[in-house]
Amino acid sequence: KAGVTQTPRYLIKTRGQQVTLSCSPISGHRSVSWYQQTPGQGLQFLFEYFSETQRNKGNFPGRFSGRQFSNSRSEMNVSTLELGDSALYLCASSADAHSYEQYFGPGTRLTVT
Amino acid sequence: DQQVKQNSPSLSVQEGRISILNCDYTNSMFDYLLWYKKYPAEGPTFLISISSIKDKNEDGRFTVFLNKSAKHLSLHIVPSQPGDSAVYFCAASARNNAGNMLTFGGGTRLMVKP
Numbered sequence: 001k002a003g004v005t006q007t008p009r010y011l012i013k014t015r016g017q018q019v020t021l022s023c024s025p026i027s028g029h030r031s032v033s034w035y036q037q038t039p040g041q042g043l044q045f046l047f048e049y050f051s052e053t054q055r056n057k058g059n060f061p062g063r064f065s066g067r068q069f070s071n072s073r074s075e076m077n078v079s080t081l082e083l084g085d086s087a088l089y090l091c092a093s094s095a096d097a098h099s100y101e102q103y104f105g106p107g108t109r110l111t112v113t
Numbered sequence: 114d115q116q117v118k119q120n121s122p123s124l125s126v127q128e129g130r131i132s133i134l135n136c137d138y139t140n141s142m143f144d145y146l147l148w149y150k151k152y153p154a155e156g157p158t159f160l161i162s163i164s165s166i167k168d169k170n171e172d173g174r175f176t177v178f179l180n181k182s183a184k185h186l187s188l189h190i191v192p193s194q195p196g197d198s199a200v201y202f203c204a205a206s207a208r209n210n211a212g213n214m215l216t217f218g219g220g221t222r223l224m225v226k227p
Contacts, residue, residue, distance in 0.1 A: 031212065033213055033214065033215075035217075042202075042217055043202060043217035048213055050212055050213075055212035056213075056214045090156050090157070097212065097213075100144075100215070101147070101162065102215060107156050
């Protein structure tokens with residue numbers, strides 16, 4: 001089985017712009033979670049989708065949003081980028097509705113200048 | 114308010130010796146505790162987990178111990194190998210979640226010297 005894939009792998013944006021990141025979960029997995037990793041804050045939960053519905057949301061401003069499609073692929077969007085949004089954005093998929101084991105993609109490294 | 118803490122940012126161990134990584138948590142509602150391993154430029158990979166009703170789980174060279182009364186988790190790697198050099202994150206899953214959400218510690222960088 002192919003693993004979790006994320007595109008693009010690297011991205012450079014300017015402050016004030018918006019960005020969309022994409023995640024394809026492992027085939028058959030219906031839950032997709034997003035995490036932000038920064039040196040100072042570690043891995044922080046952004047949100048989780050299951051069957052196109054957002055079930056959990058972390059403590060991030062409304063500039064961070066996401067969605068999930070019927071094929072379980074997910075996108076996250078960050079609007080009005082700030083320098084502090086520079087981070088590694090990780091997507092993880094789980095097999096079912098209540099699975100504690102998550103499989104991570106390689107991440108998208110976003111740099112905001 | 115960090116619910117999961119790894120107080121040691123780094124650990125250096127000689128090859129063949131035991132590596133012990135520690136993690137403390139505050140939320141008694143966590144029902145599964147997990148360890149993930151992360152190499153540079155890769156996403157975290159699941160290593161081992163333990164249910165909150167158990168005190169030990171073993172998988173090859175990796176053993177996780179849970180002291181529920183102290184809310185303390187540890188990962189033992191015996192014997193340590195240079196390929197184990199990575200950042201290790203402990204994570205916790207809460208019983209009352211609507212879905213799949215993990216709370217991570219800040220990570221411990223393990224360096225195993227040949």
